[in-house]
Amino acid sequence: MAKGLPGNNLGVLGSTGQGLGDAFILAVEQAGYAQHLLLQEDAWRLFVSRLTTGLADFLNAHNDREIPGVNSPAFSAHLFPDIPGALGHEAVKIFRQDDLPFAVFFSLLKCLRRTVLNDPRLPAKVQPNCASFFDCLETAAAAQWLKKEASSAQHRLREAKHFILNEKRRYAAIFQRMAEPACILDQRGCLLDVNDAFADFFQVRGEMLLGRPCALVFGAEACNACLLEKNLAEFGSFANVEVDITVAGENRTVLISGASLGQVRGVPGGIVILQDITTQRRIALALRESEEQFRSLVENVPDVTWRADAEGTLAYVSPNIRRIVGYEPGELLGQSRFSRVHPEDVDELRKRYGLLFTKGKELSLRYRLRHKNGKWLWVHDRAMASGDYANGVFADITKIQKMEAELQEYRDWLEDLVDERAAEVKCINTQLLLEVAERQQAQQELERLATSLRRSNAELEQFAHVASHDMKEPLLLIVAFAERLLGKFPEKFEGKAGEYLERILKAGRQLQELVDDILQLSKVRSCDRPFEMVALDDLLREVMADFEERISQAQGNVGVGSLAAIEGDRTQFRQLFQNLIANALKYRQENLPPLVEVKGRKLPGKIYEITVQDNGIGFEEKHVERIFQPFVRLHGRHEYEGTGIGLATCEKIVARHGGKITAKSRPGEGSVFIIHLPVDQRKR
Incomplete structure (x- = not known):
């Protein structure tokens, strides 16, 4: 029988293993492994406690079975291997799942071993058995760890093989389903594999292409180019x-x-993909030819075609200017189109030209223009505004003007002649009849010439219409064909080709938006709908429903106070609120949710005031009059989209109702748009 439990013979163990646990923690910290023990300290303390029990059982069993002559550590380990082995397996089960490195794990076991064996209170007679205990524990733990690692490695190898197989299948499926012709080449440039699109493109069965050099398939020039x-x-x-x-x-x-794909079927290889752009190139060539035809048409029109900005600075003049005025086009570009107008005509021309942009009125005016040789020519100028520029055409009417002057002189002469003959009518009746006949003949001639002149003017107007239509037609064709290309062949437009077509479509749609806005602006004054009482509260709720999705996307809020009912055009009031709220949402500050507040109040004189306040980017108040002018933008199109007509339309609507609109603002502090409208339209 044993003389007592190991706890009585091994002071470091204590009765519960608490002393051994503390000593182990201290040994781990001294060995420099404290950071690995930090997250597992409780688990290690539990394991040390169980090891204390196991070691005590192991030593007790050994003491109870002492056999004379065979009390050696090796024999003891052979006789009682189950306890340390089970503890070794348990240690692997507990600590391997926490991603503890094996080297650290084994070092911690060594720390535990040294803690026990180096304790000065450990009797010398039990040290060999303790050492055997830890030898068995470390051997079992190492064997179990390696077994688990081998099993895990085999599992990962199976998963890797399965992944590689799936990837190969996926590659084969993707390669064969590619819409673009594609092939796999070896390092000599010979075809190893082709997809169905490749075979269809070259109109040859795929197996007939395998093994052929790419120079024979693509051509040597194509292979050298890439x-x-x-x-x-x-x-x-x-x-x-x-x-x-x-x-x-x-x-x-x-x-x-x-x-390059690296190794393909054991040899270096790569993938080559073709994109057929034959149709795109043909379309691009057709577009260039169309542009050239358009330019040729403009340059060969008998009259002079021109383009100028709002200040009158010439941006384009057709070559016919040389024939009519004597100047080369390059001599006039960048100069004011008013600089060579007769002093008596220039003021009227400036006034009418300004109305092109402020009122959208068509310019049609006759004035005198100085030839390069100093002579004055009469021209008939017609133009329309398009954005920030005006496009026009003028014709030399010097001969027509001279003819009209002569006709007027002749008409005056006839009137004088009638006056002179009136006193002699009684005495020279026969002569008077002759004079009347002569006058009638002259009148017929005058009417014939007037008819001819009207026909000439009509032909000029018809020509202007046809010329305008012909200038718009290429743009319509460009947009239509571009939309058809993107809709019909979306997979063939990638990279720059797709970018160019998108830019063509964007420019065309911007022009359509501009035309729609100009049309809407022009309809404000011409609208003849009768006024009616409009409940602004109900109207604004309808407008807010239209903006619900847009406000949600911007994470904004639109607050509406109590509004009264006033007399006016309900449709135009709706457009007024839509434009102002859309403006507030568009010109919001970056990283700040938009906040819009709409209020109303009655003022003396039966005037109703409406305010639309926002927390947007604001503007300098010196621009307050400009923002209500058509086509005026305080920011570039690349910063904020739009045509610059929305606020101009608001001003026209308010003006039609006999009201006024203005704004107060500061940069970065938002804006307040203030509208004054009569409550009763019939009494204004």
Whole structure:
């Protein structure tokens, strides 16, 4: 029988293992492994407690079975291996799942071993058995750890093989389903695989292409242009190399892209993808030809076509200016179109030209223009505003003007002649009849000339209409064909080709938006709907419903106070609120939710005041009059979208109702738009 429990013989263990746990923690900290023990300290204390029990059982069992002559550590370990082995397995089960490195785990076991064996209170006679205990525990733990690692490695290897197999299947599916012709090449440039689109493009069965050099399929020139063999050999890549290749006797334009794939079927290889842009190139060529035809039409029109900004600075003059006025186009570009107008005519021309942009009125005016040789010519100028520019055409009417002057002189002469003959009518009746006949003949001639003149003017107006239509038609064709291309061949427009078409569509849609806004602006004054009582509260609720999604996206809020009912055009009031609220939401400050507040109150004189206040970017009040002018924008189109007509439309609506609109603002502090409208339209 044993003389007592190990707890009585091993003071470091204590009765519950608490002393051994504290000593182990101290040993771990001294060994420099405290950071690994930090998150697992409770688990290690529990394990040390169980190890204390196991070691005590192991030593008690050994003492109870002492056999003379065989009391050696090796024999003891052979006789009682189950306890340390079970503890070793348990240690692996507890600590391996926490991603503890094996080296750290084993070092912590060594710390535990040293803690026990180096304790000065440990009797010398039990040290060999304790050492055997830890030898068995460490051996079992190492074997169990390696077994788990091997099992985990085999599991990961199976998963890796499964992943590689799935990736190969996925690659094969993607490669075969690609819409673009694609092929796989080896390092010599021979075809290893082709997809169905490649075979269809070259009109050859796929198996007939395998093994053939790419120079025979694409042509040597195409391979040299993209440095195909060099890029494959150096594991490089290339993209969008435009080349012409021959397919079934037809010349095709393609973009070639490719990249190295490393080892393909045991040899270095790569993938090459073709993008057929033959149709795009033909369309681009047709567009250029159309532009050239348009330019040729403009330059060969008998009259002079011109383009100028709102200040009258010439941006374009057709070559016919040389024939009519004697100047080369380059001599006039950048100069004011008013500089060569007769002093007596220039003020009227400036006034009418300004109305092009402020009122949108068509310019049609006759005035005198100085020839390069100093002579004065009569011209008939017609123009329309388009955005910030005016486009027009003028014709030389010097001969027509001279003829009209002569006709007027003749008419005056006839009137004088009648006056002179009136006193002699009684005495020279026969002569008077002759005079009347002469006058009638002259009148007929005058009417014939007037008819001719009207016909000439009508022809000029018809020509202006046709010329305007012909100038718009190429733009309409560009937008229509661009939309058709994107709708019909979306997969073929990637990279720059898609970007260019998107920019064409964007420009065309901006022009359509501008035309719609101009039309809306022009309808304000011409509207003849009768006025009625409009409940502004109900109307504003309808407007808010229209903006519900947009306000939600901007995470904003629109507050509406109590509004009265006033007399007016309900449709135009709706447009007024839509424009002002849309403006507030559009010109909001970055990273700040938009807040809009609409209020109303009655003022003396039966005037109703409406205010629309926001927390947007604001503006300098010196621009308050400009913002209500058509086409005026305080910010560039790249910053905020729009045509610059919304506030001008608001001003026209308010003016039609006999009211006024203004604004107060500071940059960065928001804006307040103030509207004064009569309550009763019939009494204003």
